[in-house]
Amino acid sequence: MLRSASLKIIRALNIKGGCNIQYALNPNSFEYVVIEVNPRVSRSSALASKATGYPIARVAAKIAIGLNLDEIKNSVTQNTYACFEPSIDYVVTKVPRWPFDKFSNADRSLGTQMKATGEVMAIGRTFEESLLKAIDSLDIKMNYQLGLSLFDNKTVEELVDFIKTPSDERIFAICKALQKGVSSDEISNITKIDIFFVKKLEKIVRMAEEIKNAGIAWLDYDLYSRAKKTGFGDSYIANLINVPLDTVLELRSKYPIRPVYKIVDTCAGEFEAVTPYYYSTYEETDDVIVSDKRKVIVIGSGPIRIGQGIEFDYCSVRSVKTLRELGIESIIINNNPETVSTDFDTSDKLYFEPLTKECVLDIIEKENPLGVIVQFGGQTSINLAGTLAKEGVNILGTSVESIDIAEDRDRFLNLLEELGIPLPEGDTAFSFEEAKEIAQRIGYPVLVRPSYVLGGRAMEVVYNDETLKEYMQLAVGLSTKHPILIDKYVEGKEVEVDGICDGEDVLIPGIMEHIERAGVHSGDSISIYPPQTLDEDTKNTVVDYTVRLAKALKIVGLFNIQFVIDRHNKVYVIEVNPRASRTIPVMSKVTGIPMVDVATKFIMGYKMRDLGYTPGLYKESEFVAVKAPVFSFAKLTTVDTFLGPEMKSTGEVMGISKDYHIALYKALVASGLKIPSGGSVLLSVADRDKTECIEIAQALSDLGFNLVASEAHTPISPVSA
Incomplete structure (x- = not known):
């Protein structure tokens, strides 16, 4: 029905190439409308x-230059043609990744305005399998309990009221309501979600309850x-059964249960596919042909979210090409359909899987690769490094030791002291009492943040004891295994360096200078290369510290120092971030140094002299x-538009x-900023910044x-400069 309608619309509009049609379908009849x-x-x-x-964009491009569908070969099968419509024997589930973990005070309700990043x-x-794998792929804390613990203290009435409004957490609330005895029919009536999907969630909840009740002793x-x-x-x-992950992983030696990998094709196995593009499931036959070649796995970065964007896909793709x-x-593991790294022809093999310890292992x-590269997938893959290394995987x-030194506050501080490199005064704390003592000793304002996070997650500049107490109460839950870092907030200017090291020599393509004052996250700062206001002595000091630290x-490969x-x-x-950063694509494009290509060669054993580069600061562009x-x-x-240490931008x-x-003007216009040539400017400035505002x-x-400006508790009135 909808297929027939689509063909009529496409032919009536004489569309040649890609086309997207959205419908609204009445679930209780065959009535539909075109949106x-x-x-x-x-x-x-x-x-x-x-x-x-089925490579839609590739086919559309060939249509654009005059080819017809029956003239375009299907690159997946290399046997059928593009007029052969896809037929699949698996279920695919897409789940959006929302930024509400960063914007906890934002309106979480979902509607016609897109909010996912x-x-x-x-x-x-099955639908159940693909849904649970998708939730695993989100890289959120709730995935381990299907969010059920989030709603433990909610009554049935509160849950029913909660699920009336669509939100990013509604699927988890529905699971909790099912667990508490609300019928699938009632939930379907309240939410208008098709009963088919609610029944599937009910099956998942029942399985979870069975596992929980069995415990590890009866998990047969x-x-x-x-x-x-x-x-x-x-x-x-x-x-679910409240045991360490390793305890469950030990069941693999007890029971012969292993995933098999199925190839993704366009024809449900009717024709042989030649593209090595796989997903895991638990069946008998395995489609993977393991070669005896030297191979390396590159771990991707998962979904795009604030603090971890498309820049890591750029790095992953450049790495596998090298x-x-x-x-x-080259083998890629990733789960983001929006990326080039998950194109079937980017790497020699693609595994579309969650980036979890279980799936990666x-x-x-x-x-059985030579090893795994984690430094191109952002914090998601870096966080896997220690876990994989403990299992004997070659990183x-x-x-991993160097990664831990850079991430662990005390070890990093000791390193800086040994090198004679200054770090803003600070310490680590696990409680408010410890944090208060540190803050009072080094003096407010202080910069507070959990360790082992990305994108300035839960990072704030704190000016007094009361605000510090509130922060400790709210943010400690983000990192129960790691301490809170407390540093003296240094007023000044931030600069950052992306470098490449072969373990001995260091190449610095350039130094970037931030326009915003220190304290604004680097991802939210306007950055300039080459620096415009740094004197030669300062640049020489930055280069010296960079080389000595690397x-x-x-370090072998890429790193970033702020x-x-x-x-x-x-x-x-x-x-120091011992991995790729968001500025790698910028620096690569403006300096002409293919940073990821060079870093990948260093990782595989090449030295700087082999590639013809001279150590030190590269000549300025x-x-x-x-x-x-x-x-x-x-x-x-x-969302509060005030910028600070916690990153808020979604792109660049x-x-x-x-x-x-x-x-600068081109960048601001490209970012969507409309720059007026005249008019009025409203100045609303915090007391601490008023002197600088003059x-x-x-x-x-x-x-x-x-x-125009506003005085406390008075209407806005014109003021003179």
């Missing part, structure tokens, strides 16, 4: 391509096997590049020119803008 027609590829085109193995996709033989072969076929990850099972050039079989056991590039940490320079030009190190953040405040209207753009001012107000006045 909109997009005569182009869309977000769902990428999803549909990855879900079916990314998405994940999972493939399974039959129950464990049924749980795995339903899609239960070992982490979820361990959480591995292929070196004659090494299963693939490593299957492929290629920077060692060598001391024995510095703060106080008003007396003293340089402090804020942090004649171009000026300005990186500007892009925010989603128009979509997340209740770059402006480039030989003139700094033109590059110079800005004067400059605006000189440009002919009218200035």
Whole structure:
């Protein structure tokens, strides 16, 4: 019915290429209406391509140059043609990734305004399996208990009221309501979610209850096997029966239960597919052909979210291409359908799987690679490094020991002291009492944050004891295994360096200077390359510290170091990230140094002298590049727009020119900012910043803008500069 309607619309509009049509369907009849027609590829085109193995954009491009569907060969089968419609024998589930873990005060209700920053996709033989794998892929704390613990203290009446409004947490509330005895029919009537899907959630909840009631002592072969076929990850099972993950993983030696890997094709196995694109399930036959070539696994970064965006996909893709050039079989593990890394022809093999210890170890056991590269997948893959190393996996590039030194506050502090490199004064705390003592000793304001986080997660500048107490109460839950870091907030300017090290020599493509003052997250700061206001002594100090730190940490591959320079030009190190950063694509494009390609070769044993580069700071480009953040405040209207240590931007753009001012203007316009040439400017400034605001107000006045400001408890009135 909908297929026939779609064909009529496409023919009537004479569309040639991609097309997206959205319908509204009455679940109680065959009535439907067309919502909109997009005569182009869309977000769902990428999803549909990855879900079916049918390369929509590739086919659309060939149509655009005059080919017809029956003339375009299907690159998946290399036997059938593009007019052969996809037919699949598996279930695909897409789940959005929302930013509410970053914006806890934002309106979580879902409606016609899109709020997700990314998405994940999972493939399974049943809806239950693919749904649970997708939730595993989200990289959120709730995945281990299907969010059930979040609603433990809710009554049935409160749960019923909660699920009336669509939100990112509603699926978890529905599971809790089912657990507490609310019928699937009642939930379907309240939410208008098709009863089919509610029944599937009910099946998952019943399985979870059976596992929980059995406990580890009675988790026999039959129950464990049924749980795995339903899609239960070992982490979820361990959480249900309250045992460590390793205890559940030991069942693998007790029971012969292992995943098999099925190939993704476009024809449900009717024709042989040649693309090595796989998903796991629990059946008998395995489609993977394991070669005897030298091979390396690159772990991707999962869904796009604030603090971890498309820059890590760029790094993963560049890395696997370099591995292929070196004659090494490249294998990608990722679950984001929006990325190039999950194209079936980017790597030699693609596994579309959650980035969990269980799934990654299963693939490593299957492929037996030389090792695994984790530094291109952001914090998600870095967090897996220690876990994998403990299981005997070879982590290629920077060692797990070096990663831990950079991430562990005390070990990092000791290293800086040994090297004679200054760090803002600070300490670690596990309680408010400890935090208060540290803050009072070093003096407010202080910068507080949990360790082992990304994107400035839960990082704040705190000005007094009361605010510190509130912070400790709210944020400690984010990192129960790791302490809270408390540093003296240094007022000044931030700069950052992306470097490449072969374990001995260090190459620094360039230094980036931030326009915003220290304390604004680097992802939200406008950054400039080459720096415009740093003197030679400061740049030399930054280079010196960078080289000494990279060598001391024995970094092999990419790294990023952030510095703060106080008003007396003293340089402090804020942090070292022994991995790729969000500025790698910017620096690679503006300097011409293929940073990921070089880093991958270093990881595989090449030295800087082999590649013809000279250690130290690379010559500055004649171009000026300005990186500007892009925010989603128009979509997340209740989010505080004030910028601070916690990252809020959802993307970025770059402006480039030989003139700094033109590059800055191009970047700001590209970010969506409308720059007026005249009018009025409202100045609303915190007391602590009013002195610094005078110079800005004067400059605006000189440009002919009218200035308005607000006094405490008084209406806005014109003021003079």
